[in-house]
Amino acid sequence: MTNPIKHTLLASLLGLSSLNLMADEQKHILMVLSSYGETDAQGELIKPGYEFDEMSKSYLVFKAAGAKVTFASPKGGKVLADKYNKAKQYNAKFLDDKSAVAQLENTQKLATLNHQDFDAVYVVGGKGPMFDLATDNSVKQIIKQVYENDGVIGAVCHGPAALLDVKLSSGEYLLAGKRVSGFTNLEESAFTKKWQMPFSLADKLSEQGALYQQDSLMFNQVSFDGNLLTGQNPFSTTDTAIAVAKKLGLTLEKSIEFKDDRTIKLAEQFVADKTAALATYNASKQDYDSMLLAMLGVYLGKHAQSQMEREAALTLLKVTSSDVNHPAIELAIAKTLLADNDFNTAKNHLSAAQKKFPENPEIATLLTDVQSL
Template sequence: MKTKFQKNLAITLFTLICSLGNSAQADNKNILMVLSSYGEKNEQGELIKPGYEFDEMSKSYLVFKSAGTNVTFASPSGGELITDNFDTEKPYNKQFLTDQQAVTLLKQTKSLSTINPNMYDAIYVVGGKGPMYDLAKDQKLKQLIKSIYEQNGIVAAVCHGPAALLDIKLSNGEYLLAGKRISAFTNLEEQAFTKKWQLPFSLEDQIKAQGAQLIKDGLMLNQVSIDGRLVTGQNPFSTADSAIAVVEKLGLATDNLPQFKDDNTIKLVEQFYVDSQAAKQTFETSKQDYSPMLLAMFGVYQSKYANTEAERNVALMLMELTSKDIDHPMLYTAIAQTYLDQNNPQQAINVLKHSKTKFPENEQINILLDEATKS
């Protein structure tokens, strides 16, 4: 039988444990995730105005949730939003869509006009083309960003999300971006990937115009810039690391946060610039951890927009490495074109003759083979 002392000790310990649990819950960090309301579809369900980037939202949310933070979705209009087209079968999107609590929160975004900045430790602006049209000029959002930043909160944005950081003047009269290291979607990336929409301005140019130092990596490579309490990511493949940087800035553990195959694939691309043979071996021995299709597509785009011979060489290596897995005429014509760009027509002819045996009716192969033969 327990003594009175033992009973009192048990009650005290139980009370202490409960208070610690409540304290931990109270200490949970609150993150405001901001999404564009600009997206619109016609009666046929076709996207006629760009919205936010679902992949960026889902990756960021999964990182923040794994870190134990509380996430609030907000937008200029509030309510359910139109997203850019996305693949529901991507693992991170599928994981988000099976989380009913997350889906409900997303369908009920809070209007920016109802947000109290004092409730949040960080604000995180998701990209997509939509922010270039609405978040870039939303004065309520700019006031929220200013307030959270000036109360020592974290301000973060990824891809086109940094458009929301433009024209924000702090209490000292300086632009938020002035003198800061900032990453965002670059002019080269716009040239390569922004085909459907006529954007209202160049994000890269406007960031520079406000006195920021634009920090950029190559086409679609992962670049996250951290300047004090300001975190920005260059493109969709910078999303997870941008979110992780926010978690770290909030003083939370970053161990065991989610990793995504496509992000790891782009990091592998970066290794090809450092040690191509080691990177090649990593891919061949751990192919299940990477996306051959993404490597191939990166090679195709890099070959088209390469500014240096090093970029062209890496592009060629990626395309040839993945041609065993991605047997597609577009890949072969891109390889051949790269050899032509390197003034190596004979190698281009060899590639095209080989690909013609597989795709004899492909018009582009035949046209390029004719050009290579005449060169």
């Protein structure tokens, strides 16, 4: 006859063992943030920090995948982010997570951590990493140790600066012969105005043997090379984090995609198949950020390095001009046409733009200049 007490005790022990096994199987991701950010007495940022958007997007992906996340930085404690919008979908959701916010307010000090506790290291971007993580020995040591223990290494935007000078036990650079992405020289030229960067990230990655991969300005680019996964810019963040989660064997019950990421992917579709992209956009404009599409068109037009990029810029600008209705869009269309030596079309466009925005001096001046050609 079965002893009921013994049976209950055994079941309890088995249940406890099962729970412990599940806890042991939970993947642990070390999310590294820059400690460089600093403010003055008025609260203005005088040294750049980490990118809050990249942190929140990545954290939400890892949490949805069931991973444990620990925030760490070179100095530990509170770290400062660059300016960000708290109302953005992903930032608001992160800020509602009181446990995550509390942990972020008191990051772990990198030098105190044991690499054996982590299955992955993920480095968040922002300008700050270029100043501290690029030379911090603690982050390089834990990246080396986790990587050589078959762990996963991820980094996005300027985060790959932390991968510089990481030497494996073989004496080779971690980057040597690896496909790697990071903030491009063109993106640096277009968007890094306030801060003087200490070096070119793209050039340094290449100097250490990385097979540097890049897409067009602010397009989504994620590079995969074994257990090393890197993203080009802020709009590569979500897919980089998803790639890290999948590499760890984690699954997401539903797709995670934010409006700005979806918008960038639509912009890429305009390059590949304009007709299909236009149909998608017109059918569900509410799912996309028209202003972001327009601004991407402005920057693509200004910094285009090929005919294809100029055509893509014109397409984005024309598609969004009626939705955004701003003189900067009309000027960008005209300037892109002029860069393509299409003077007549540019003149006609400026004439129409002047009627639309009669008080805008830049449109009037450019029209006068074009008419004199």
